């Protein structure tokens with residue numbers, strides 16, 4: 093009998109599975125990325141600042157060190173690079189904005205905001221930067237297609253990975269174990285992102301999913317290498333002349349389909365950031381599994397103590413998943429308390445009425 097069955101094939105399922113592996117537990121991962129592909133298309137950026145309010149992103153001080161430890165460890169293990177530390181360039185549009193930034197850089201955001209004011213230089217010709225800008229430190233991005241591909245190779249090689257669409261009708265659960273087809277496990281962990289809506293055990297968790305679209309473009313001689321330029325959207329270098337541009341937010345049309353309106357929105361964002369020609373090379377869409385209160389939703393089913401969910405990573409999966417997968421696995425193994433803000437307990441009343 094296995095210790096765990098993990099369902100899903102995105103960031104959540106793979107990071108939970110890596111944490112189970114680190115703890116020498118036996119498990120199978122059943123997933124199919126053809127159903128939805130939010131993790132595969134995400135920009136993978138981590139950013140400690142909420143620009144709208146110029147505040148620190150929730151738990152950034154704890155989440156960023158953990159994410160660096162986690163992804164760098166697995167870069168070494170997989171012998172593949174996917175963790176790119178970067179800075180964010182944020183242009184100033186008024187004296188007030190600049191003064192507020194500098195105040196914050198000396199005050200509560202000193203770990204993250206560079207306290208210098210930078211002037212646009214001649215190398216940045218392709219970018220539309222008004223004249224001066226600030227820099228956010230301790231940012232970066234995970235190349236998610238590379239990371240997820242390495243996870244899949246790793247788990248396949250170890251016979252942990254089963255590529256299929258999980259059929260909820262075939263699950264049998266009792267107090268001792270969970271069985272699915274010919275697999276018997278002590279526990280099951282569901283990590284299906286927004287497709288949890290199809291899961292009869294957890295379809296009541298209150299997600300507020302948000303569709304997002306991104307594009308990849310090619311353009312020459314744009315001098316941003318380690319930087320992410322952010323101006324009501326972002327652009328950063330992937331490899332060579334290829335850049336990723338994003339992203340849109342749409343709460344109405346929850347599907348993975350490419351839309352003309354999404355594409356136009358991204359082209360308009362680009363118009364504000366880039367003053368040179370480019371070729372569109374890729375366009376993709378996905379649905380972020382955001383929770384109603386913007387916190388992950390993690391923990392046990394109220395009626396089945398061997399069924400769990402790890403979901404609600406929303407717009408910040410890259411930052412949240414390593415820290416909370418560690419908290420979750422310690423909760424499973426060592427009865428460590430789940431952070432109250434992410435524990436599924438907060439929504440039990442929805443099921444019980």
Ligand SMILES: Cc1cc2nc3c(=O)[nH]c(=O)nc-3n(C[C@H](O)[C@H](O)[C@H](O)COP(=O)(O)OP(=O)(O)OC[C@H]3O[C@@H](n4cnc5c(N)ncnc54)[C@H](O)[C@@H]3O)c2cc1C
Pocket residue numbers: 099100101102103104105122123124125126127128129130131132133134135136137138256257258259283284285286287288303304305306338339340377378379380381403404405406407408409410411
């Ligand atoms: C345009 C866009 C840009 C983004 N940019 C960023 C960013 O810069 N930084 C950041 O941190 N986050 C970003 N995100 C959010 C990030 O993608 C999510 O937080 C994260 O990927 C969610 O991972 P997940 O595993 O919970 O969900 P998903 O990626 O949706 O994974 C769920 C997986 O489960 C599989 N699955 C579901 N049901 C079944 C079933 N019945 N059987 C088998 N498999 C099943 C699905 O096919 C899928 O592979 C972005 C998202 C989008 C859409």
